[in-house]
Amino acid sequence: MIVRRKYIIAAAVLLPVVGLLVGWSGLIGVRASTGHWAVTDWFLHWVMRNSVRTAALSHEAPPLDHPALLPPAAGHYEIGCAMCHGSPARPRSETVKQMLPEPPDLVPVISSWTDEQLFEIVQHGVRFTGMPAWPTQKRPDEVWSIVAFLRHLPSMEAERYRELSGLYPPPMEGEVDNLPLSCESCHAERRLNAESLVPSLAGQSETYLVESLRAYADGRRASGIMQLAVSSLPEEAFGDLARYYAGQERSVRNPADVDAGLVEQGRILAQQGRAADKIPACLSCHEKPDGNPAYPRLSGLSRPYLTRQLQLFVDGVRGGTKYSHLMNEVAKNLEPEDVAAAAAYFSQRSE
Ligand code: HEC
Ligand code: HEC
Ligand code: HEC
Known part of the structure; x- marks a missing residue:
């Protein structure tokens, strides 16, 4: 019995040593060319x-x-x-x-x-x-x-x-075709409709666009899609891209099924907020001609995109520029119905 135990202890000590020796000997192949057994x-x-x-x-x-x-x-x-x-x-x-x-x-x-x-x-x-x-x-x-x-x-x-995927989109008249193809593949204004989850960048605030690109590049705004899209861009390109998109005209896209009641609810929230729930008027920050240029323009963004971004703010995972905490404060008090109403209102608002 005692002898058996000795063997077991010896084996327990020796086996790892033998394993290490075999690894050290270089006999285990790591060649990919031979494949696995x-x-x-x-x-x-x-x-x-x-x-x-x-x-x-x-x-x-x-x-x-x-x-x-x-x-x-x-x-x-x-x-x-x-x-x-x-x-x-x-x-x-x-x-x-x-x-x-x-x-x-x-x-x-x-x-x-x-x-x-x-x-x-x-x-x-x-x-x-x-x-x-x-x-x-x-x-x-x-x-x-x-x-x-x-x-x-x-x-x-x-x-x-x-x-x-927007591979090789044919250049349209007046379009700059030395832009990185990849941005236009997803964001070209003509590719978007009222249901798109890709945001329109046309006519967006230039400051907001640059700061958002930085936020993706630094991982402060989480999006696997945008993080990969900006990963190969030098930061110097951000300014040019932002200027290009800020200078474009945002198309008017009429959503198919507009619920007038919901839009009206959204209008009230946007113009007056709801003091009882500590929700400020959206328009006290957004769409003000003399407002902070880092605040994004919302009018004419698609309803699914607006809904999704608002939901990310509500869930506390949106991130963004150095002002994004302001929006987090607002979103914390929004009910699902407010999100739907605000998205319906801003998607059909043309200023
Ligand atoms: C594969 C599709 C795809 C490509 C390529 C792409 N984008 Fe995006 N972009 C998206 C999506 C989807 C979002 C929304 C991401 C999110 O939820 O934050 C977005 C968001 C953005 C935003 C934030 C807009 C806002 O209103 O907050 C900016 C700015 C932007 N993209 C610029 C660019 C630029 C510049 C390029 C080229 C370097 C580019 N994108 C390439 C799909 C793409
Ligand atoms: C660098 C190369 C590489 C990239 C990039 C890559 N994959 Fe893969 N993927 C692999 C390898 C290798 C496997 C096999 C894993 C295995 O054998 O268990 C795999 C497996 C998979 C599988 C399971 C397939 C199966 O039945 O074994 C799916 C689904 C998949 N990848 C989807 C994707 C998607 C979607 C993307 C892009 C978001 C992606 N992959 C990007 C290398 C890659
Ligand atoms: C105190 C100022 C302030 C108020 C009030 C405010 N927002 Fe914002 N909002 C911001 C800022 C700043 C951002 C930009 C966040 C970032 O850094 O990406 C933002 C971003 C957003 C975005 C994302 C836009 C995009 O392109 O991704 C939506 C949607 C939005 N706000 C909707 C609303 C709604 C709806 C209300 C009213 C219920 C509202 N906001 C009230 C400051 C505000």
């Missing part, structure tokens, strides 16, 4: 699928059928995913196919995952594989829009993908 490959995928399946139990997909979810998601896919996974407009590159594990062509695999599982993979990434996490953990709404896009991917034609 089939059994290792099977095991790693099995572990990954189990892990994703379990973690996904804590997520619940919101409705994902709104068409406005697709354009910003497709644009982000083009900038942030297509180089590894390919897209309907371009196959995966040969270089990427030499990665271990190889980033898969997503077309045949999407249907093997539920929406919640896709969310888990895109939000958190996959360790040791090159599959990155979403740039911020504060914007599940953005990740869900990627899931909505991934559902359409398997049946998407190249033409439709180009249109959604």
Whole structure:
């Protein structure tokens, strides 16, 4: 009995030492070129699928059928995913196919995952594989829009993908075509409608635009989509871009179903606020000709965009410029009905 125990202790001490020696000897291959053994490959995928399946139990997909979810998601896919996974407009590159594990062509695999599982993979990434996490953990709404896009991917034609992502938009008359293509791909005024989740930048305050770009670049305003879009821009470009957009005319977009009662409620909130709930009049800061130029112009922004931003303020995750705390103070007292009313009012207001 005593002898047995001796062997066990010796083994417990020796095994890690042997393990270290084997690691030190350089005999364990790390070459990507030889690939994994089939059994290792099977095991790693099995572990990954189990892990994703379990973690996904804590997520619940919101409705994902709104068409406005697709354009910003497709644009982000083009900038942030297509180089590894390919897209309907371009196959995966040969270089990427030499990665271990190889980033898969997503077309045949999407249907093997539920929406919640896709969310888990895109939000958190996959360790040791090159599959990155979403740039911020504060914007599940953005990740869900990627899931909505991934559902359409398997049946998407190249033409439709180009249109959604804004790849190679044909330059229009009077448009500066030496701008980074990427901003216009999502923000071009002609690509937006009353339902867009991408904000119109046309006619927005120049100071607000520059400060917002800085806020994305420093991570003070959380958005995986915008953080990636500005990551390759030198800060010197911010001023030019802001001037370009500030100088444009914002189009009038008439939302399809305007609820007159809701708009009226929004007008009262905007002009008078609600003293009982410590809500100041929105127009005491916004849209004032002699107001602080860092305060954004709201009139004519789309209702879904306004709603989403207000909700982010209400949830305390919006961030932004050095004045954003003022808006957080306001939003803290807003009820869901106020958010809906204010968004309805400002979306159809033309000053
Ligand atoms: C640097 C390369 C790289 C980038 C960029 C990348 N991925 Fe991946 N992705 C991978 C790799 C590698 C895997 C395989 C992980 C594995 O084998 O477990 C993967 C796996 C996946 C999977 C699971 C596929 C399956 O069935 O195994 C999905 C879905 C996915 N990625 C979506 C995305 C999306 C959406 C983006 C952009 C937001 C993205 N990926 C960006 C490399 C990348
Ligand atoms: C893939 C689509 C996409 C691309 C490319 C993109 N944007 Fe955006 N942009 C968005 C979305 C979506 C938002 C809303 C983000 C949020 O929720 O904060 C946004 C927000 C903004 C805002 C804040 C506007 C506001 O009213 O608060 C500015 C400024 C901006 N983008 C400028 C740019 C510039 C300049 C570029 C080019 C360098 C660019 N964007 C590229 C999709 C994009
Ligand atoms: C005390 C001044 C102040 C008041 C009052 C105020 N806001 Fe704001 N609001 C701001 C500031 C400052 C910002 C810019 C935040 C940032 O730094 O990005 C902002 C941003 C916003 C945005 C985001 C715009 C965009 O393009 O992303 C919306 C929407 C908004 N406010 C709606 C409202 C509504 C609705 C009310 C009234 C209920 C209101 N605000 C009252 C100061 C104010």
